[in-house]
Amino acid sequence: MTQTKNGGSSRPIPRRPRVRHGLVIVNTGEGKGKTTAALGVIFRAWGRDFQIRMFQFIKHTGARFGEQRAAQKLNIPIESLGDGFTWLSKDMDRTEALAVEQWHRCKDAILEGKEDIIVLDEFTYALHYGWVPVVDAVDTLQRRPDDLHVIITGRYAPQELIDCADLVTEMKLIKHPYEEKGIRAQQGIEF
């Protein structure tokens, strides 16, 4: 029988329940590692048998980058809905419509809260370009289940999103191989 600190009880010390505080995490800035750090959380969380769901904005539907390949092998849903363009799009209406459609899927998933972690990859662009109202995003995040983590990546995170987030990291470029040596993006590292 375990002796407890609070005098004389012969009952074992009850473990504190693992109270999970769902966090809103934003990875922003001009540097590398925003999506990559979100994938790192997925890796950790998968190691702990968390339920994970990732939505990718912008990136081509049907993309087969390293992350999609890994996710498929591990049965982690990554849902990409985009045409690969943002401000460079030749059909801006379509680019915007895809982002809005993707947001509605995200919103349903966030409010439903069936997963432990939901990642909205490159979602900030949809906010920055005004395709999704920031107030709608913030309201959805605030109405999510208490224990749901949401990770949002991308440049130009609007201030209202930062205000409602728990953890915000800016990835800042110090040195880059493209710029300095003309090296192309490396498979398995950057995509």
Place this chain on the structure above:
Amino acid sequence: MTQTKNGGSSRPIPRRPRVRHGLVIVNTGEGKGKTTAALGVIFRAWGRDFQIRMFQFIKHTGARFGEQRAAQKLNIPIESLGDGFTWLSKDMDRTEALAVEQWHRCKDAILEGKEDIIVLDEFTYALHYGWVPVVDAVDTLQRRPDDLHVIITGRYAPQELIDCADLVTEMKLIKHPYEEKGIRAQQGIEF
């Protein structure tokens, strides 16, 4: 029926040869996401069947965080050799000796170059505290096989390391849940 990307062309598009330039990548700064982004690269690289090996400095040997659990399930070697302390160590000689021993293992692996990616997690502390000479680290990186990627994480990356790196990102803290709301580190997210 699967739709191919290059929709209907009868001739395969010739693929450019995949020349791989091994990169030295440094994730540094005071913010979150340094180790996490390295894990994200591991996730991607694993998706492409790369051979990966991760060495962790500082962290306790036998740590069972999310990343160790995931790596074990995926058969990715993560070798931790540390006592969990840096400047707070009560037995500094031991802390230093473990770091030096771990560095020698890393050095062998880097020069041997059997893997595609080698991660030296929290290695910068060993450099910062003078346990491993920076000149030894830089020399080893420069003598590595051309196609080997090496990722180094941790605060206080010395300038000589930054000078020899290809890609350096500073993770900068913008907002943090501990500080602002007193929330504890969340399992599956931060460890």
